[in-house]
Amino acid sequence: MNSLIFRTMAPILATLMVLFSIVVLLRGHNDPGGGFIGGLIAAAAAAMSGMAFGVGAVRRTLRFNPIAFAGFGVLLGAVSGLLSAAFGVPFLTALWLPANLFGVPGVFDIGVYFAVFGTLTAVVLALEDNGEET
Amino acid sequence: MALDFDTFAILLLLAPFGAAAFASLLARGAGRAAGWILAVVPAGLCFAFLSLVDDVAAGTAVRFAIDWVPVLGLRLSFLVDGLSLTFALLITGIGAVIMVYSGAYLHGHRRLGRFLATMLLFMGAMLGLVLADSLVALFCFWELTSVTSFLLIGFNHTHEAARRAAFQALVVTGAGGLSLMAGGVLLHAISGTWDISALASSEGLRHAGAAYPWVLGFIVVAAFTKSAQVPFHFWLPNAMEAPTPVSAYLHSATMVQAGIYLLARMSPLLAGTPLWQGLLCACGGATLLWGALSALKQVDLKRMLAQTTLASLGLLVLLLGLGGEGAAMAVAAYFVAHALYKAALFLVAGVIDHGTNTRDITALGGLRDQMAVSFIAAGLAAISMFGLPPFLGYLAKEEMYAGLRFDDAWAVLTIAVMVVGNALLGAVALALVIRPFLGTLKPTPHTPHEGGIALLLGPVLFGLLGLGVAFAVSSYGDLILAPMASAIHGARVESHLPLAIDVLGLPFWLSVVTWALAGLAYWRLDAIRASLLAVERRFRWSFDTGFDQLMFGLIRFAGAITRTLHHGRLELYLVIVFAAFALVVLVPLAALRGWPELPRFAPMTFYEWGTVAMAAVGVAVVVGARTRLGSIVALGIQGLAVSLIFLLFGAPDLGFTQLMVETLSVVILALVMTRLHLSTNDPRPLEDWARDGLLALICGGAATALLLRVLQGAFDGRLSNFFAENSVAIAHGHNIVNVILVDFRGLDTLGEISVVMTAGIAILALLRRQHKREPLPDRPKRAPRRKAAA
Numbered sequence: 001m002n003s004l005i006f007r008t009m010a011p012i013l014a015t016l017m018v019l020f021s022i023v024v025l026l027r028g029h030n031d032p033g034g035g036f037i038g039g040l041i042a043a044a045a046a047a048m049s050g051m052a053f054g055v056g057a058v059r060r061t062l063r064f065n066p067i068a069f070a071g072f073g074v075l076l077g078a079v080s081g082l083l084s085a086a087f088g089v090p091f092l093t094a095l096w097l098p099a100n101l102f103g104v105p106g107v108f109d110i111g112v113y114f115a116v117f118g119t120l121t122a123v124v125l126a127l128e129d130n131g132e133e134t
Numbered sequence: 135m136a137l138d139f140d141t142f143a144i145l146l147l148l149a150p151f152g153a154a155a156f157a158s159l160l161a162r163g164a165g166r167a168a169g170w171i172l173a174v175v176p177a178g179l180c181f182a183f184l185s186l187v188d189d190v191a192a193g194t195a196v197r198f199a200i201d202w203v204p205v206l207g208l209r210l211s212f213l214v215d216g217l218s219l220t221f222a223l224l225i226t227g228i229g230a231v232i233m234v235y236s237g238a239y240l241h242g243h244r245r246l247g248r249f250l251a252t253m254l255l256f257m258g259a260m261l262g263l264v265l266a267d268s269l270v271a272l273f274c275f276w277e278l279t280s281v282t283s284f285l286l287i288g289f290n291h292t293h294e295a296a297r298r299a300a301f302q303a304l305v306v307t308g309a310g311g312l313s314l315m316a317g318g319v320l321l322h323a324i325s326g327t328w329d330i331s332a333l334a335s336s337e338g339l340r341h342a343g344a345a346y347p348w349v350l351g352f353i354v355v356a357a358f359t360k361s362a363q364v365p366f367h368f369w370l371p372n373a374m375e376a377p378t379p380v381s382a383y384l385h386s387a388t389m390v391q392a393g394i395y396l397l398a399r400m401s402p403l404l405a406g407t408p409l410w411q412g413l414l415c416a417c418g419g420a421t422l423l424w425g426a427l428s429a430l431k432q433v434d435l436k437r438m439l440a441q442t443t444l445a446s447l448g449l450l451v452l453l454l455g456l457g458g459e460g461a462a463m464a465v466a467a468y469f470v471a472h473a474l475y476k477a478a479l480f481l482v483a484g485v486i487d488h489g490t491n492t493r494d495i496t497a498l499g500g501l502r503d504q505m506a507v508s509f510i511a512a513g514l515a516a517i518s519m520f521g522l523p524p525f526l527g528y529l530a531k532e533e534m535y536a537g538l539r540f541d542d543a544w545a546v547l548t549i550a551v552m553v554v555g556n557a558l559l560g561a562v563a564l565a566l567v568i569r570p571f572l573g574t575l576k577p578t579p580h581t582p583h584e585g586g587i588a589l590l591l592g593p594v595l596f597g598l599l600g601l602g603v604a605f606a607v608s609s610y611g612d613l614i615l616a617p618m619a620s621a622i623h624g625a626r627v628e629s630h631l632p633l634a635i636d637v638l639g640l641p642f643w644l645s646v647v648t649w650a651l652a653g654l655a656y657w658r659l660d661a662i663r664a665s666l667l668a669v670e671r672r673f674r675w676s677f678d679t680g681f682d683q684l685m686f687g688l689i690r691f692a693g694a695i696t697r698t699l700h701h702g703r704l705e706l707y708l709v710i711v712f713a714a715f716a717l718v719v720l721v722p723l724a725a726l727r728g729w730p731e732l733p734r735f736a737p738m739t740f741y742e743w744g745t746v747a748m749a750a751v752g753v754a755v756v757v758g759a760r761t762r763l764g765s766i767v768a769l770g771i772q773g774l775a776v777s778l779i780f781l782l783f784g785a786p787d788l789g790f791t792q793l794m795v796e797t798l799s800v801v802i803l804a805l806v807m808t809r810l811h812l813s814t815n816d817p818r819p820l821e822d823w824a825r826d827g828l829l830a831l832i833c834g835g836a837a838t839a840l841l842l843r844v845l846q847g848a849f850d851g852r853l854s855n856f857f858a859e860n861s862v863a864i865a866h867g868h869n870i871v872n873v874i875l876v877d878f879r880g881l882d883t884l885g886e887i888s889v890v891m892t893a894g895i896a897i898l899a900l901l902r903r904q905h906k907r908e909p910l911p912d913r914p915k916r917a918p919r920r921k922a923a924a
Contacts, residue, residue: 030868032786034875040794047801067898070891077884092880100866105876108883112876115887119894120798126901127805 010052017045025113035109039073039116046117047124055129066122073114080107143198146182147212147265149175150229150258154251161247169237169588172250173230176257180226183219190219191613193626195331197267211329213267216617217398220466221264223614224387224473229257231592235481236379238588239488249289249377256282260388264395268328269318276314276356276392280307283389287376299372302681306369310359314396317352320345333403350404353396354413361393361447364420368677371428371440378484381436382592385443386477391469394450398465402624405457414455419551421448426558430659431666435483435493435566439476442519442562445555446472453534456548459627460537462619467533467631470614471518471526471600478515478596479566482508485585485593486570490578495565500575504582507590509571514597519563520652521556521645523635524604531556531648533631535641553648560652565659607631709825712833719836723843730842742782749775757827761814762807770800787871809901 021041028034046066050058062069081092083104089095096103153175160168186196199211214222236253240246259278266272281304288300318328324345325333357363362370370390374381384390397414404410425444432438450468453461485508486501487493502509518527534556538549584590603610611629619627636642655662670676723729738746752772759765773796780789807814818826857870857878867873875883 028869028872029866029876032790032869034787034869034872036875037787037791037794040791040798044794044798044801047798067891067894070894074884074887074891077880077887081880081884092884094865094877094880096866103866105865105867105873105880108880109872109876112883112887115891119890122894123897124798124802124805126898127802127809 007052010048014045014049014052017041017048021045021113021117025109028109029106035112036116039113040120042113042117043120043124046121047128050125050128055125058125062121066118066125068118070115070118070122073111073116073118075111076114077108077111080104080111140198140200143196143212144200144210146179147262148258149179150254150261154254154258157251157254158247161250166237166241168246168250169234172237172254173233175230175254176226176233177230179261180223180230183214183222183226186214186219187223187613190214190216191617193617197331199267202270208270208328209268210271211267212265212271213331214265215621216614216619217395217621218264220470220614220618221387221391221395222261224470225257225260225264228383228387228473228477228592228596229253231477231481231595232379232383234588235382235484235592236377238586239379239484240377245289249286252282252285252289253379253383256286256383256388260392263392267331269321269330270328272330273311273315273318276360277308277311279389279392280304280311283307283373283384286380286384287373289377289380290375293375295372296375299369299375303369303373305685306359306366306681310356310366310393313352313359314356317349317356320349320352324349330399330403346404346407347409350407350409350413353400353404357393357396358417358451359393360396361390361451362421362444363393363417363448363451364424365677367421367424367444368681370444371437372678374434374436374440378436378480378487381440382477382480382484385440385480387473390443390447391473394447394454394465394469397451397454398622401454401457401462401622405454405624411455411457414451415548418448418451418453418455419548419555421445422452422551422555423558424448426555426562427666429562430558430565430655430662431670433494433496433663435486435495435570436480438495438562438566439480439483442559443476445559446476449534449552449555452548452552454622456537458537459619459623459625460533462623462627463615463629464530464533464537465622466615466618467526467530469618471530474596474600475515475518475527478511478593478600479519481589481592481596482512482515485589488585488589489580490582491580492578495569497576497578498570499573500571501582502571504575505571505584507584507594509567511590511593511597512567512571514601515593516563516567518597518600519566520560521648524601524607526600526603528645529604529607529631531645532641535644536639538640538644549644553644554651556648557651558655560648561655561659564652564656568656705822705826709829712829716829716832716836719840720832723836723839728843730839730846733842733845745775745778745782748772748778762812762816763804763814765816766800766803766807769803770796773799787869 018041021038024033024041025035025038026033028038046058046062049061059066081104083095084091084093087093087095092104092108094104153172157168157172160171164171189196196214197211199209202208202210233250233253236250237246240249243249256279259275259282262275263272263279266275284300284304287303288296290296291300321333322328327333359366362368373384376384422445425441425446425448429438429441429445432441446468450465450472453465453468483493485505486498489505489508490498490501492498514525518525521527521531534552538545538552540546540549608629608631611631615631616627616629749772752768752770752775755768756765756772759768773792777789777792777796780786780792806812816823857874861867861870861873865873865877867877
């Protein structure tokens with residue numbers, strides 16, 4: 001896209017969106033937000049960057065294939081559930097650190113974040129890629 | 135942890151499966167010794183079973199069981215009675231010899247390890263099948279024998295014939311497996327138990343009325359497919375494509391005998407009705423004659439033997455159909471005799487093939503000096519098959535004839551069929567040993583040489599057993615045959631094996647007639663073969679080609695169905711999906727008279743009106759927009775209004791998510807449009823537009839009606855209250871929605887993110903496919919022509 005305003009604003013907006021998505025992810029347990037919505041915001045950032053600087057630049061910035069992020073997310077969710085095996089409680093039981101600051105649900109939510117972000121980014125980038133590279 | 139008896143027994147039963155895991159390693163490391171080492175497992179099991187013979191003969195069946203799925207009341211129960219013990223002895227005994235034989239027969243073969251492993255798996259499955267008391271276990275092992283025999287028959291998978299034979303065997307026996315499952319489920323539904331030994335008495339079942347013919351039909355189809363009875367017989371001769379040890383094992387005591395086992399096991403429950411007698415006698419008799427005649431037609435040693443197996447199976451089915459004490463005894467005697475001589479003869483055929491590189495009896499002759507041991511072993515087995523006293527085969531034939539009476543026309547026909555069948559089998563027995571071994575020596579592709587000890591162990595052992603048992607007739611009858619016959623008959627059977635030849639009795643004279651006819655048939659063998667082949671040439675169609683026609687027909691049928699349902703026109707798919715949705719919602723509402731009443735609306739504030747107006751404008755633009763891009767953007771406006779509604783009514787999380795989803799939807803839809811090079815305008819003709827619009831209205835109306843109906847029902851607050859109370863207390867989170875997602879229903883979410891990822895991968899695959907400039911799957915070549923027609 002050749003709009004100068006868009007190209008100038010895009011990096012700032014994208015950075016803000018990614019930061020905001022992380023805030024949304026982390027505060028989700030007590031306030032509106034969470035992994036799903038955080039992942040959506042981050043994917044929107046990736047989609048916008050793709051339009052502004054081209055898909056190749058976004059792919060290089062991400063370093064890994066976006067679908068690998070999704071796989072990592074699902075894996076993280078599953079592994080966070082398996083932790084319960086060490087304590088002899090059922091799969092995906094919520095385990096908490098002392099003082100209930102952080103626990104399995106938080107790790108699981110991060111997994112959701114990555115799964116949503118990875119999948120949507122992969123799809124959007126593949127669509128934006130006008131047949132140059134997939 | 136101390137092993138209790140049940141666990142120990144089941145571990146023993148699983149030993150062949152365990153040994154299979156090491157087969158590949160042994161084949162690589164131990165070379166020639168691999169067969170001998172692996173044979174230890176079945177041999178050990180065989181001795182274990184031998185130790186049970188006395189107990190079982192005394193009438194105490196051995197039982198063991200473990201819980202499988204206690205919630206469903208499923209228990210893996212096993213029973214060792216006379217019937218299963220005889221089978222188990224032969225399976226493990228012949229199995230041990232076959233392992234030794236295979237190690238030598240396939241020595242140096244690249245895939246020897248895989249072969250031995252599959253053999254052991256098959257052996258374990260077969261053993262489980264005959265010992266299982268639970269119908270569920272029986273079915274599982276039954277299917278396992280089908281699968282492993284598929285692998286064994288198709289072992290030479292580079293040959294097309296072997297692949298076809300394996301496929302054919304799998305299809306036929308697999309269909310039988312389904313039938314067995316249906317029969318088992320029906321039996322369970324009638325009786326309420328899975329254990330065969332606990333099933334209601336035969337009287338109860340026969341009085342089950344309408345269910346009885348169904349149970350009988352399912353069980354009989356299962357048994358007939360496995361035991362290759364007419365009209366399912368065609369797969370067995372083709373299974374000859376397997377290596378010789380497989381044939382020897384499959385034909386003697388396993389696989390095809392599983393059907394006989396099933397019928398024998400079920401005979402106390404199902405036998406004795408005209409339907410049982412008619413089905414089994416007709417098909418058994420037909421198979422007996424068909425197999426015996428087909429055997430005379432062949433010149434290949436293995437094919438001849440395969441056809442005689444058909445005949446023998448038919449004979450066993452015929453005897454089971456006749457029923458009664460004498461027939462049960464005859465089944466037991468013939469089963470054992472046949473297993474021993476058939477294994478021996480197959481193994482000798484393998485030795486001849488190994489030594490001369492041909493199996494054609496017209497090309498073989500005079501091997502008696504070069505292959506003396508094989509000659510003796512084959513001779514012993516063939517005499518048993520021919521039925522000369524005092525061999526096992528003679529005893530079996532006497533038992534068969536002893537039970538017969540010239541009562542009516544049917545009985546006479548049965549006797550005639552049996553005598554002719556036995557005579558033809560006798561003729562084949564003569565041909566099998568006289569043609570290759572006697573006469574003048576003929577040149578063969580290889581200079582004939584005798585096999586090694588591993589190859590000759592089996593034939594000699596089985597040949598001698600067929601003779602040696604005759605010297606212990608009374609204990610053989612009491613310990614092996616009578617318990618087996620009792621299990622088949624369902625009541626105690628005493629052994630009455632003849633200790634001396636009764637020259638005045640009818641059975642002896644029937645035997646004499648049989649021998650005479652056999653001699654006659656052998657004398658005219660070549661003439662008979664020529665005329666049989668001439669008849670065969672007259673008929674173009676055979677069951678084998680019928681199978682092919684059935685398969686091709688099935689494929690064509692499936693293709694036609696797929697083309698009809700999977701026409702590749704995306705818009706029609708969508709129409710069907712949405713129409714189905716409307717039906718699913720509207721039909722129950724109409725049928726149950728659940729139409730909602732029109733609600734009374736509370737007065738709305740100006741910003742609520744504003745939001746509704748925004749949504750309405752969005753929809754209006756979607757419908758009215760001239761370009762697709764306009765529609766997509768307008769869809770975003772409508773979505774924004776919906777997320778505002780969520781926000782206004784106290785669902786910030788939902789509103790938040792909806793907003794992002796709508797944003798990304800617009801982006802993705804726009805991208806899809808450019809990516810697929812869709813035209814910016816909507817090219818739908820008016821009638822399509824009207825159809826889609828009507829459907830949209832109906833779907834929207836249906837969803838609205840459903841939602842109103844739901845809201846008018848009483849609200850069940852149990853779940854909401856639970857979450858509200860426990861969100862902070864248990865899950866330490868104030869955002870209930872998030873706590874539900876990641877904690878209370880974490881498993882659901884895990885499933886959902888997996889689905890999200892999988893969908894992403896699928897989309898990538900579709901896009902990549904399009905990128906390669908292949909034709910899109912949803913644009914068939916036929917589509918334009920149809921449009922033109924419309």
